[in-house]
Amino acid sequence: MPSSSKSPRRKTRSKAQSPALTPSQKRRFQQRLLKWYGEHGRDLPWRKTSDPYHILVSEVMLQQTQVDRVIPKYHEFLDRYPSFEHLAEAPVADVKKTWYPLGYNIRPERLHSIACETVERYGGQLPNDAEELLSFKGIGRYTAGAIRSFAFNEDAPILDTNVIRVLHRVFIAEGDPKAQKAQLWELSEALIPRGKGYDFNQAIMDFGAMVCTARDPYCLLCPMKSICKTYPFDAASNRK
Known part of the structure; x- marks a missing residue:
């Protein structure tokens, strides 16, 4: 996109959506997060493939469901439906039975639909192109980013509940994070160290789940406290 010194809209947008992120802040956050992840990252089955x-399958199951509930069902589901072709051939009713008791039964229906479309349009191979992924009903921006990052090792940004909380607390601190999604997506993408999207994205999700938690975060032990705009966290005034 060509730049122009005469474009006031571009200047206004930059002020509204781009947080002040210095190279030093960026480097410290990346280094501390990856170091923490190397020492404390969770051993999860979908990180071994x-x-x-x-x-x-793991990403759809993890939507609004805790990790400890997903792990056994993840193994069971893949044993029953080991590929897109197997899932596409199965009756939706059977897929929903296998899914039980994870809940949110629209999820197995969407997963089945994605499998059918993948087999029909791509010969059973999920594409890695962002626009093609987003064309699937049931794959949104987060899931597309997760697939690109975790399956294809691309430096694609993600933004789930944990990532939103970490980025908002550390770098923004003010306002409603739900109303700042564009800014947070920009942050998520800008912070990824080149070539390390997989580890960085897994790390920031773990960090939000284990340290920068919604309630009673472990601020005293947090490696980000010297750069965090919300430190020390006050539960009475911060509900994010």
């Missing part, structure tokens, strides 16, 4: 189908 780069199969796009397995990654997709």
Whole structure:
């Protein structure tokens, strides 16, 4: 996109959506997060594969469901439906039975639909192109980013509940994070160290789940406290 010194709209947008992020802040956040992840990252089964189908199943299951509930169902589901082709051939009613008791039953229906479309349009191979992924009903921007990052090792940004909380607390601190999604997506993308999207994205999700939690975050032990705009966290005035 060509730049122009005469464009006031571009200047206004920059002020509204781009947080002040210095190279030093960026570097410290990246280094501290990856170091923490190397020492404390969770050992999860979907981190032992780069199969796009397995990654997709895990991401859909993890939507609004805790990790400890997902792990056994993830193994059971893949044993029953080991590929897009197997899932596409199965009756939706059977897929929903296998899914039980994870809940939110629109999810297995959407997963089945994605499998059918993948087989029909792509020969059973999920594409890695962002626009093609977003064309699937049931794959939004977060899931597309997760697939690109975790299955295809691309430096694609993600933004789930944990990532939103971490980025907002550390770099923004003011306002409603739900109303700042554009800014947070920009942050998520800008912070990824080149070539390390997989580890960085896994790390920031773990960090939000284990340290920068919604309630009672572990601020005293947090490696980000010297650069965090919300430190020390006050539960009475911060509900994010």
